[in-house]
Amino acid sequence: MKKDYRFFRVNLKEVKPYDPHELPHKIKLNANENPYGLPQTIQEEILRRAQNIDFSRYPNSLAQRLSEAISHSLGLSADHIIIGNGSDELIDYLVRTFSEEGKKVISTAPCFAMYKIYSQINGSSFVGVPLNVKDFSLNEEEILEEAKKKDASLIFIAYPNAPTGNYFAAEKIIKIIEESNCMVVVDEAYYEFGGKTFLPLISRYDNLAILRTFSKAYSLAGLRVGYLLSNPEIITEVRKVKSPFNVNTFSQLAAEVIMENQETLKTNVHRIIQERERLVVKMAEISPFKVYPSYTNFILLEIGDKDNTDLVFHRLLEKGILVQVTSDPTFSHSRYFLRISIGKREENDILLQELENITHDLVNKS
Ligand SMILES: Cc1ncc(COP(=O)(O)O)c(C=O)c1O
The missing domain is CATH 3.90.1150.10 (Aspartate Aminotransferase, domain 1)
Known part of the structure; x- marks a missing residue:
């Protein structure tokens, strides 16, 4: 039965x-x-320093040393960053912070699968706006049409996009940031392989956040470290949903060593x-x-x-x-x-x- x-x-x-x-x-x-x-030298340095970890203590809640290392290398203060257990976790946090039951999360079709999965898990509905069938370009007008509806909350745009691998025109994304009235997350998981970024724009807009990861260019997928960059008000808001000790001490240390050996x-x-x-x-x-x-x-x-x-x-x-x-x-x-x-x-x-x-x-x- x-x-x-x-x-x-x-x-x-x-x-x-x-x-x-x-x-x-x-x-x-x-x-x-x-x-x-990871190159042998970096791996050895991580393991050498790991001997000093006190495994009986909780990790540093804000991954302070790592936060400072990343944000300073980008010319920002540490109140512009939050570290996640992979950027996957931050996608979940973003949905939980900026969307809610009955609201819509918008992205492209196709897009990275976890945007939809975390939206569904959290009770939001997900709208994938199809890319142009000829060249995978962004249909920004259609995205804006969805975004201007009352129940729209959050927009994810991967830059470059996954799985199509292309960059969308920057002007189109800027138009979405300026006109959507939604939180806009530009996911730069593959940033290091293409070099273009929206990072300089986080100070200009109060609805923009950038997502990055150590999983791709930095060979650290197994230790799960990602980060979100935005203005301090957005970061404080996202911290409200963060698990207190979300990134373990070993992963924090490994990512710190990587930052020193970029x-x-x-x-x-x-x-x-x-x-x-x-x-x-x-x-x-x-x-x-x-x-x-x-x-x-x-x-x-x-x-x-x-x-x-x-x-x-x-x-x-x-x-x-x-x-x-x-x-x-x-x-x-x-x-x-x-x-x-x-x-x-x-x-x-x-x-x-x-x-x-x-x-x-x-x-x-x-
Ligand atoms: C566009 C995009 N964003 C985020 C991620 C998640 O990366 P991670 O959770 O390993 O940081 C991936 C992984 O494939 C991805 O393709």
């Missing part, structure tokens, strides 16, 4: 537990992680950018699939319909290469893509070879 769980929250009905798509693989290109990991890590960021550019050119040469330019550490490859996309995904997986299938019915019912993280050169060569083999087989079959 089906039980009547009357005590379950209604708005969790449509939510499924998060599926990280973990499948056996040799080459992991599905989560936009940094393939190089220059060393830039070498790997440059390598990833070079590999990205090489892959885009090579993929365009060898495969019939459409490859899009990217300002991130991943590439979007348009395969076509669902069946073909599944086929390519499984053929790659058979060879141990794990990538991510992505589609968004709000954007298109018929367009399916593979989102492929940039790996090390030798991993990318194996990927290219496999794509070439698959293409060869598909052409011969047709």
